[in-house]
Amino acid sequence: MTTHTPSTRRVVFSAVLSLSVALTGCATQDEQAGYDPNKTYSLTVLHTNDHHGRFWQNEDGEWGMAARKTLIDDIREEVESKGGDVLLLSGGDINTGVPESDLQDAVPDFSGMNMIGYDAMAVGNHEFDNSIETLRMQEQLADFPFLSANIYETESDERLFKPYKIFQVNDLKVAVLGLTTDDTAKVALADNIEGIEFRSPIEEAEELVPELKDKADIIIASTHMGHYQNARHGANAPGDVTLAREVDDIDLIVGGHSQNPLFKPDQQNDT
Template sequence: MKRSFVALMAFTLLIAIIGFSAHLVVLEINDTHGHAWPYGNYGGFAAIATIVNQVRSEAQANGWDFLFLHAGDVNTGVPESDMLYARPDILALDMMGLNAMTIGNHEFDHPWSVLSRQMAWADFPFLSANIVYKGTDKTVGQPYLIENFPDLKVAILGLTTKTTEYIGNPEYVKGYDFLSPDEVAQKYVPMLQKMVGPDGIVIALTHLGIFGYSEQTVAGTPGAVETAEKLDPPNNPYGGSVSLAQSVSGIAAIFDGHSHTAVTSPFNVNGTLIVQAGSYSKYIARLDLIVENGHVATYTYKLITVSKDIKPNEAIQDLLTAYQIVGSGKLNEPIGYSKVNFANEKDSTRKADTLIGHLITDAVAWKFKDMGVQAVLMNGGGIRAPIPAGTITYKTVLTVLPFGNTVVILKIKGSDLLKAIQWGGVYHPEDTGARLNEWGLTYTVTPNGVENILLDGKPIDPDAIYTVATNDYMANGGDNYSMLKNAQQYNTGYVLADVVKEYIEHISPIESYPFTPRWTEVK
């Protein structure tokens, strides 16, 4: 007995000296945007489920700890999902055993009634510590989650980009305050460190983005880190994950979303690892952390491609197939035919004067010509896909215009219209969705701003009243078009996608669609 007691004391002393080590495996997806089904070369959620189950089994066999996380934006992008408010996506994530999801900005594409329903469908928590009901300190989602493993405590802090207050639909975000992620994390991280104890760790599940690397595949080299740190300095209220890492110590790793960045090796900023798994269910980020005495001693990382060649999980596949059948009938009905390819490569409507931008604004001008519309304003970020040559279906149009926006007629003062053009005519790297796609206007974009602005070939009178059509998102101040809120507004109730559908039916078959530039840019 005495010998056993001495051995136990020796073992306890050894633990005190060297501490325990734990192996934590984290799988992350983000910005799936309705891409639950296979498409192109990618296998969708059924293939993701296969990978998740394999890695979970590997972790269990080795006695490792395991987490599966989603960094936000489950909504908006695929009609079969959009029509059902992402119910199939959420149920599939439930079946896969998702531990938590951060609230993304696109979770505000619908009213609160939809978001609350989505939270009720999910067996996992929706996290965000920096979104509170307006005028209160009550968070909309769960601020954090504590996972208690036998050998490790992990605190998961949820954070959402503050830019949601102006890139989210103003009608749906007006009831909330979006606080600075950095300031909120500075409050929560020390508290969470105490909760997990000296041997535990704090990680962040964020929808903030990596500035400078939107829609890119990038390795976290020292040069890339330096660039990101300059673009996203510390204590930036509207900052991304790099600002967070520079501003707050004590976060072991940030599992990020929002910028659709495929990170091939982690960014190491202020001792915090930052990873992100691209978008649209193309990748899974796998980060293995070896934790000793509350610190990451070492790590391994892999960005896994979700190939269509991966054998799909049958249960997930059956669930999603059933939901796909529900919406496929109406969606796949032909509405027209085009010999013209209305391209939108690399989100060109956010940057350039495009043929598809012309098509959409032409449709609005055609539909509302009897209301005396003199100009049409549309934000490039609202145009999400191309219309390829060939048969056009309702699903095609909904993929291009997935937000359910309605057309609003403005009676707007010339001075406010000029402000809108001055704002939307130029390219904003951090507000790329704001760039105008328009009808009825011509202008020149210069390094000094927008010049030579003409409406129907004539200068705009700052004191005159003009009739302008836009979408309800912009009319309510979305993408920082706050000047449009000054106008007298009439919401037609017509959904923009349905207006474009009707126009395509009217002009089909589309044999040609000549392109005449509506604005030029001097660089």
């Protein structure tokens, strides 16, 4: 994969699902699902996380979202030329990081995400660095849903965001479930999360995934919970590895928050 900037190299992660594998065990759903069980479908999931306000060039002259768009457009073209489909997901934490973004409430960042064509975003803890009104403005601006199954308004006991979205991709129904670290309650400014509860994302997933299994052929968790090797999350709330171990039937987890690279494509990438 050609990369354009160090930050792009760190955040763009491509996972290619082989549906002949992913749909094993779904034979009983074939008739209602609408896909051809004898056909192999190709779905490429692109994912970025922890953008933190880096919408434009940095001091080294590297162009953030413009470079990302070039890279993602190239990947889309390549995938689609081979008959595949792309889903583009964000693991959240769009907010907070550089003054040019912070002073504009991340409007350039969400506008850029619209231009790049994101399909969905998990809500990150840094989305609560601003007031709920600012967060709602950002949600209105976005052409894609903000997803989180485990953030509730205490008074109404209602979720603040949609828990998931089901995408029709070719013949397949792909559910994208959003989950947010329950550490948000500890790290966000108290004024911004008054009356808001961050419940266990793992317990919410345990409840929702069986429901999604009836509605979708593939279940993807787009999370902002952190990746802790071998589930050793220490003082942090449990992350993606714990989710993978405790909740059955999630086909793919793509997440953010801890900002540790899963892969090291070269030795320079050691952050």
